[in-house]
Amino acid sequence: MGNAQLQSIHVHPVKAFRALGLREAEVEPWGLAGDRRWALVDDGGKVVTQRQQPRLALAAAELMPGGVLLAAPGLEPLAVPVPEPAETITLELFGEKVEGVPATDAAAHAWCSDYLGVPTRLVHLDDPATRRPVDPEYALPGETVTFADGFPLLLASTASLDALNSLISEGRHASDGPLPMNRFRPNVVVSGTDAWAEDDWSRIAIGDVTFRVAKMCGRCVVTTTDQASAVRGKEPLHTLGRHRRFGSKLVFGQNLVPESRGTIRVGDPVGILE
Secondary structure, three states, X not given: OOOOEEEEEXXXXXXXXXXXXXXXXEEEOOEEOOOOOEXXXXXXXXXXXXXXXXXXXXXXXXXXXXXXXXXXXXXXXXEEEOOOOOOOEEEEEOOEEEEEEXXXXXXXXXXXXXXXXXXXXXXXXXXXXXXXXXOOOOOOOXXXXXXXXXXXXXXXXXXXXXXXXXXXXXXXXXXXOOOOHHHHOOOEEEEOOOOOHHHHOOEEEEOOEEEEEEEEEEOOHHHHEOOOOOOEOOOOHHXXXXXXXXOOEEEEEEEEEEOOOEEEEOOOEEEEOO
């Protein structure tokens, strides 16, 4: 374990859009700076993800000062500023009610609607310190999260992906593999560990920043979506179901909650504290 290090860092400026690779990132209490502070909502107020719209995998958002730059096949790129403080609307994210501020530029809503072919609004999480608590079953008091699925960061390891791909190659849907890491949409990818070592971690350090390992990450249909084509297959859920079932969950990766602020960088050592 002495050689474990941070291999890559990924943020998703708009939830469900393509990941953006970074060389370094600021760790805030609710996740990496710039990660999932924006989301799309349908006309019923529900957050739209790749579960309903696999084509979101082909859309991209770049972080820029004061906003994001949206890009997607068939559309001109569009710069969207962070909205000024304004009245919030109530969104529904996996059954939770969350407050957010719609983009003030009508063109942003039209752009997103044009891409998906259904009425859609782009919404910003204005105050991540107060808007959405982490699941109280796994949280300490006051811990919050952005529009991420449930926790501030998701960690995956290259050794575990290699092991999973080996299992896929022996199975019924071997032609689906090998799968790239982006199927799992992690924030931080660690190399230099044993396969599945992360199952046993409870606290880690990446560089100078410490994290609590909150719970294993149960996986959904999004992992079967090719992030380069938006086409769905059978893997990895078929193989996870046979080899990585914990209770009712098919597990790959670990959810993290920051214990401190700081900057993490590709190449940082990863230490297992507990």
